[in-house]
Amino acid sequence: NAGVTQTPKFRVLKTGQSMTLLCAQDMNHEYMYWYRQDPGMGLRLIHYSVGEGTTAKGEVPDGYNVSRLKKQNFLLGLESAAPSQTSVYFCAAAAQPDSTDTQYFGPGTRLTVL
Amino acid sequence: GQNIDQPTEMTATEGAIVQINCTYQTSGFNGLFWYQQHAGEAPTFLSYNVLDGLEEKGRFSSFLSRSKGYSYLLLKELQMKDSASYLCAVADSNYQLIWGAGTKLIIKP
Numbered sequence: 001n002a003g004v005t006q007t008p009k010f011r012v013l014k015t016g017q018s019m020t021l022l023c024a025q026d027m028n029h030e031y032m033y034w035y036r037q038d039p040g041m042g043l044r045l046i047h048y049s050v051g052e053g054t055t056a057k058g059e060v061p062d063g064y065n066v067s068r069l070k071k072q073n074f075l076l077g078l079e080s081a082a083p084s085q086t087s088v089y090f091c092a093a094a095a096q097p098d099s100t101d102t103q104y105f106g107p108g109t110r111l112t113v114l
Numbered sequence: 115g116q117n118i119d120q121p122t123e124m125t126a127t128e129g130a131i132v133q134i135n136c137t138y139q140t141s142g143f144n145g146l147f148w149y150q151q152h153a154g155e156a157p158t159f160l161s162y163n164v165l166d167g168l169e170e171k172g173r174f175s176s177f178l179s180r181s182k183g184y185s186y187l188l189l190k191e192l193q194m195k196d197s198a199s200y201l202c203a204v205a206d207s208n209y210q211l212i213w214g215a216g217t218k219l220i221i222k223p
Binding site for chain 1: 118122144145147155156157158159162201203205209210211212213214215216
């Protein structure tokens with residue numbers, strides 16, 4: 001039982017390049033989330049999904065797109081990377097959005113955009 | 115607006131007790147979470163409060179006062195492995211988590 005995994009762990013991009021971050025979970029959870037974490041700031045929600053085939057915008061969605069074609073996978077895309085997107089990206093999964101099941105986090109992807 | 119405030123950094127001695135405070139202003143309230151995050155790692159769940167009062171779990175306790183918009187995390191018998199950042203997060207009216215910037219706890223021998 002791996003929980004939540006993220007691919008890749010590290011990546012360096014040049015401005016304007018595109019990439020996709022993959023999040024996979026084996027807990028059969030309905031809810032999945034993408035956050036970014038920057039120094040001195042709290043985790044900020046980029047996009048989230050409440051089930052297979054659904055996505056919704058979070059607090060900072062601009063410059064990102066997501067897809068949830070399969071329940072176990074949640075993809076985060078950067079179409080044209082910018083230096084402001086240099087960050088650590090965390091994916092999380094939860095069975096429910098309330099207290100009965102907390103958000104379980106993946107190990108993170110450290111992205112640098114030059 | 116929505117806001118979560120917690121101290122940036124705290125220092126404590128091994129074996130001692132430390133209290134990390136969190137104050138919040140959010141649109142709706144569906145519970146307050148505390149997470150621990152070691153450097154370079156993912157956050158991991160510590161505690162959850164939705165009703166006023168104290169929740170105790172081993173060496174860690176968490177307190178909530180909804181009327182004051184205030185919570186604290188109490189860590190007893192501090193160990194070196196407790197050196198980490200402690201994140202306070204509130205579930206708003208849509209059950210989305212609003213996160214504080216975290217408190218870096220430094221434990222000295």
